[in-house]
Amino acid sequence: MSRLLHSLYLIVLFIVIIFTILLLISPEPVMAFEDFVTGPFSNIYNTGNLFAIAAILIICGTGVSISFQAGLFNLGGEAQIYSSALVGTLVGLALPEGSGFFGILVVIIISMITGAAIATISGFLRYRYHIHELISSFLLSGGLLSLTDFLISNTFRDSKSFLQTTSKLPESFYLPSILPPSNLTITILIACTVACILWFWLYKMAGGYEMRVFGLNKDFAEFGNISSRRYTILPLMINGACFGLAGALMILSTQHAAIVGFSAGYGWNGIVIALIAANNPIMTIPAAFLLAWVETGTRTAMAGSSVSLEMSEVIRGMILLMITLRFFKNRRSRS
Amino acid sequence: MIQSLMIYSLPIFLAALGGYLTDKAGILNIAIEGLILCGAFITFIFIYFLDSIFIAVIMAAVLTGLLSAGFAGLTMRFKGNIFITGLAMNLLIPGVITLISKRVFLTGGVLQITSTIVTTETLVLGFLFLSCMIYLISIYLLKNTQAGLLVRATGLNRRALEVRGGNPSRVQVLTFLFSGFMCGLSGAMLTLTVHAYVPNISSGKGWLALAAIYLGNQKATGLIYAVLFFAIAEVLANLAQGTFDLPSSLFVGFPYLVTFIGLIIRGMIDRTRRS
Amino acid sequence: MFFLFSGNAERSHKITAFRTLTFLGLILLGVFFSSCSKQEEPQDSFNIAVFVPGVVSGSPIYEMLAAGAQSAAAEYEHVNLNIIEGGSNQGEWEEKISSLAATGKQDVIITSNPAMPGICAAVSKKFPSQYFIVMDGYLEDNDHIYTLRYDQEQQAMLNGHLAGLVTSSEMEGANDQLTIGLIAGQEYPDMLDLIAPGFLAGAKAVDDAIELDFRAVGNWYDAAKGAELARAMISAGVDVILPIAGGANQGVVTAAHEAGIYVLWFDANGYAQQPGTVVGSTSIQQDTATYDTLVKAIEGTLPYGEAVTLGLESGFITFIEDDELYTSYVPEKVRTAQNEYLEGLK
Known part of the structure; x- marks a missing residue:
């Protein structure tokens, strides 16, 4: 009960703060606030997009949760999504035009393998050469991001398009739509399934248990005969595969082509979601919906009234800033 | 050539030095990127209104330091997650700067410094001197004094310090103050070398500073090598753009990849040394 | 490290997650109520x-x-x-x-x-x-x-022609080498297919031996890198640069001003950016x-x-000739030749 009270207090505080910011920076704060809160649900298009964004965020957040649970920090999410999406798209373009379900499956699998491979490099380096995965994944990501930019805008650029993009995938590669004309496809179902499966593995199966023990105390894990090679590489592999899946799904459901920088931010948001969800795959679902709502909310507020791009950044930043703060002393946690 | 190297490496070095100390105290300051931007903007404001480089640099360092300590203190007081609040700062700062810039200077774009300021040579020498001083002093303090011991103890074992009556949170907030201070200097140098505040002027230098901490093996001397390594890679890439007949955008990720390979080689050497 | 949750910390982080759930619930409630009170916009606007x-x-x-x-x-x-x-x-x-x-x-x-x-x-x-x-x-x-x-190609040709005139002129900052520079934010279709070729073609109309040094910043804001690329170009013998790189233009101007070479401007009147350094500007209306x-x-x-x-x-594309900063800093010989080219293109 006190939990609910805490949350209620906090939410009131949230609303007051957001409203105060809007009062300060927007010429029409009331309208901006209404657009921000209800905008995502004002028409089917926005609602569908909210779900579509949430779906991708769930997958990213779940993946990061797994590596966090193993005590590993993967900062290379940005490139793992982006590069594997490009590889997936290229494979899709190489397949015959009417590949349909089979083609979609191949694209997804190839992207997952690419993402997993990139992340595994960091895992391998960590295990074999004791190079911190945080830094190796970050540097590899920095290099791969611009390499992918280069490949998209030069080698594989669609010369007919003015965007920096590859050619579009044929329509048989589009995932079935749920709420036309929005971007929502069956991704949301895939995302929830992935979260559930990984939750089950993590909390109900021996492998997941061993991995969590490894994450909490490496010496103890060694003592218990838990393979440190396995649980350094596997979590990052799963994490990378999730990012690859997210990239592939963004391509197959929304973009249909790899556009320069299209996935920017999802890697970071994955980390944020995992942290909010306390590394629990199931809890990434509400956390992802919250971030997706903030994202779509700021977009509709921008489209509807006079909230500018930088105001939307400020609002998003404030919400991130507040989300983990605990404004009331938690007496029990004082030890 | 040497000048280019310094112009590129000093801002990263300053920010990395600050980040290094927070890392020693146990929590890495992930908001460096945003804080550099903040420092750069404050520098412009003070030059614009007071027309004094000296005051501008000092104020940029102090105010950015206070901001950094403020957000770290807030996070710790309310037991938040410093990684998320750090990312939030990176999102917030550019937004707030654009808002202020639009209100005060009526544009969210480039803000040019119209008054005459020192030449690049003086600037580089000044900042080089400043960085060396701060580096030597801070490393000396960290290694040889009670206060430095406290910082290292916080990073090594928080609990133990708590038990013995110390206040690790206060130590960490102080390292964040220092880190913000350094980011302010770093931003000031960027603004002064470009003669303007440009939106997103930090352009990834904060992230490179974080990378430098780890590439330097979390050691003070390693920091210098790491930053120089980045700088040489970057300067070579800029030179190579004109020399080889290859698409320019290929070279943009060059510093990252070279550093990555350097990291692997270092790991391999460490491994053979161990066995 | 700070991303590991265990014991007490885990419990308190569960509160965060729980809070998220409550928050979402409240939003949905709010949406439900507000959807009952929708008003219509006036039709004639x-x-x-x-x-x-x-x-x-x-x-x-x-x-x-x-x-x-x-x-x-x-x-x-x-x-x-x-x-x-x-x-x-x-x-x-x-x-x-x-x-x-x-x-x-x-x-x-x-x-x-x-x-x-x-x-x-x-x-x-x-x-x-x-x-x-x-x-x-x-x-x-x-x-x-x-x-x-x-017509961006035409616009780039105007810039290129002046660049050609400047690099082969006796102006103070111009050297013997016939190389002109173009610094782009990124490489995009119009840049590679129209602007860069147009820029070079304009210069070649002055002297066929002129060569183009083309470099890209990689984004539209990194002014420090813009300055670095400009310095690298200058040491390679470039004496006039056209930056089309958004905020990074500022870095190019700063570096060029220090080295005493020249800059051209694209899309809008840029003479005031740095009088005496910016010696040519095209604009579109x-x-x-x-x-x-x-x-x-x-x-x-x-x-x-x-x-x-x-x-x-x-008339929607022009080369700005009537700016005082142009007439006072650029020698008449160059201005006359540029004017002839401009009239010839019309």
């Missing part, structure tokens, strides 16, 4: 949405788009104007412009970028009743989209073009489906 694919500040072409739209809207009482910045992520533009169209309240959406016609065509399929105007873009035969573009087009759209006389190209002869 004309709503214009300006979609800026990027940010307005610092980009002359978008600043002119916004200014042109504002002055058009100011002339009619029933016209509402709404300027929306889309940010730099190309992958989000289609979604953002779709969400504008999805409101169904915009009578016309105006935007500006060579890439936008394709995006608007895609959005048009999803929302077939929406009208679009695309400046600086080209698309024929979509009866809901009107496009208008400028996007504000006037936007104003004219929008007035037609408001009056209902705009022929949607048409695609217009504006060149030098239309």
Whole structure:
């Protein structure tokens, strides 16, 4: 009960703060606030997009949760999504035009393998050469991001398009739509399934248990005969595969082509979601919906009234800033 | 050539030095990127209104330091997650700067410094001197004094310090103050070398500073090598753009990849040394 | 480290997650109540949405788009104007412009970028009743989209010709080497296919031996890198640079000013950026073009489906010759030759 009270207090505080910011920076704060809160649900298009964004965020957040649970920090999410999406798209373009379900499956699998491979490099380096995965994944990501930019805008650029993009995938590669004309496809179902499966593995199966023990105390894990090679590489592999899946799904459901920088931010948001969800795959679902709502909310507020791009950044930043703060002393946690 | 190297490496070095100390105290300051931007903007404001480089640099360092300590203190007081609040700062700062810039200077774009300021040579020498001083002093303090011991103890074992009556949170907030201070200097140098505040002027230098901490093996001397390594890679890439007949955008990720390979080689050497 | 949760910490982080759930629940509740009280917009107003694919500040072409739209809207009482910045992520533009169209309240959406016609065509399929105007873009035969573009190749040729004149001149900062520089923010189709070749062609019209040093910053804001590239170019013998790199232009100007070489400007009058360093500037009249087009759209006389190209002869592209900073810093010999070339192109 006190939990609910805490949350209620906090939410009131949230609303007051957001409203105060809007009062300060927007010429029409009331309208901006209404657009921000209800905008995502004002028409089917926005609602569908909210779900579509949430779906991708769930997958990213779940993946990061797994590596966090193993005590590993993967900062290379940005490139793992982006590069594997490009590889997936290229494979899709190489397949015959009417590949349909089979083609979609191949694209997804190839992207997952690419993402997993990139992340595994960091895992391998960590295990074999004791190079911190945080830094190796970050540097590899920095290099791969611009390499992918280069490949998209030069080698594989669609010369007919003015965007920096590859050619579009044929329509048989589009995932079935749920709420036309929005971007929502069956991704949301895939995302929830992935979260559930990984939750089950993590909390109900021996492998997941061993991995969590490894994450909490490496010496103890060694003592218990838990393979440190396995649980350094596997979590990052799963994490990378999730990012690859997210990239592939963004391509197959929304973009249909790899556009320069299209996935920017999802890697970071994955980390944020995992942290909010306390590394629990199931809890990434509400956390992802919250971030997706903030994202779509700021977009509709921008489209509807006079909230500018930088105001939307400020609002998003404030919400991130507040989300983990605990404004009331938690007496029990004082030890 | 040497000048280019310094112009590129000093801002990263300053920010990395600050980040290094927070890392020693146990929590890495992930908001460096945003804080550099903040420092750069404050520098412009003070030059614009007071027309004094000296005051501008000092104020940029102090105010950015206070901001950094403020957000770290807030996070710790309310037991938040410093990684998320750090990312939030990176999102917030550019937004707030654009808002202020639009209100005060009526544009969210480039803000040019119209008054005459020192030449690049003086600037580089000044900042080089400043960085060396701060580096030597801070490393000396960290290694040889009670206060430095406290910082290292916080990073090594928080609990133990708590038990013995110390206040690790206060130590960490102080390292964040220092880190913000350094980011302010770093931003000031960027603004002064470009003669303007440009939106997103930090352009990834904060992230490179974080990378430098780890590439330097979390050691003070390693920091210098790491930053120089980045700088040489970057300067070579800029030179190579004109020399080889290859698409320019290929070279943009060059510093990252070279550093990555350097990291692997270092790991391999460490491994053979161990066995 | 701070991302590991265990014991007490885990419990308190569960509170965060729990809080998220409650928060979401409350939002849905709020949405439910507010959906009961929707009011209707007045019907006789004309709503214009300006979609800026990027940010307005610092980009002359978008600043002119916004200014042109504002002055058009100011002339009619029933016209509402709404300027929306889309940010730099190309992958989000289609979604953002779709969400504008999805409101169904915009009578016309105006935007500006060579890439936008394709995006608007895609959005048009999803929302077939929406009208679009695309400046600086080209698309024929979509009866809901009107496009208008400028001849960027011609514009680059004007810059290139002056660059050629400057590098082969006796001006103080010019050296013996016949190399001119172009620093781009990124490599994009119009840059590689029109602007860079046009720039070189203009210079070759002066002297066939002139060579082009082309480099890219990799983004549109890294001024320090812009300055670095400029310095690298200068040490390779370049004595005149055309930067088309957004905020990074500032770095190029600073480096050029220090080395005492010259800079040219693109799209808007840039002489005042650094008097004596910026010695040439082309401009396009996007504000006037936007104003004219929008007035037609408001009056209902705009022929949607048409695609217009504006060149030098239309007056919407110019080389700015009458600026005092141009006449006072550039030798007359150079100015006369540039004027001859300008008149020849018309």
